[in-house]
Amino acid sequence: MYNHEIVLQDKIFRRCSVVRVKDTIYDPSKNTFSEQWFWIYAENSEFFPFDLWEKLDHAEINQIIQDERHFYKVIKVITKKRRRLI
Numbered sequence: 001m002y003n004h005e006i007v008l009q010d011k012i013f014r015r016c017s018v019v020r021v022k023d024t025i026y027d028p029s030k031n032t033f034s035e036q037w038f039w040i041y042a043e044n045s046e047f048f049p050f051d052l053w054e055k056l057d058h059a060e061i062n063q064i065i066q067d068e069r070h071f072y073k074v075i076k077v078i079t080k081k082r083r084r085l086i
Contacts, residue, residue: 019042
């Protein structure tokens with residue numbers, strides 16, 4: 001199960017919300033769809049740093065997520081289950 005929304009807090013206690021969104025592209029020549037998942041900031045729809053996307057997929061509360069330039073603490077994790085309608 002994947003995370004769909006995460007609230008992060010940086011070093012100076014600013015909070016930001018990041019959302020996982022799916023992009024679906026149709027290729028008419030092959031008659032296929034391709035899907036990609038992205039992490040974007042909820043406030044302005046800019047991409048969250050690419051290096052941290054995999055860590056966000058399985059983040060837990062109070063986990064520290066960091067790379068060379070960024071340092072975040074996970075404050076809240078929202079996981080959505082998908083329902084099938086019959």
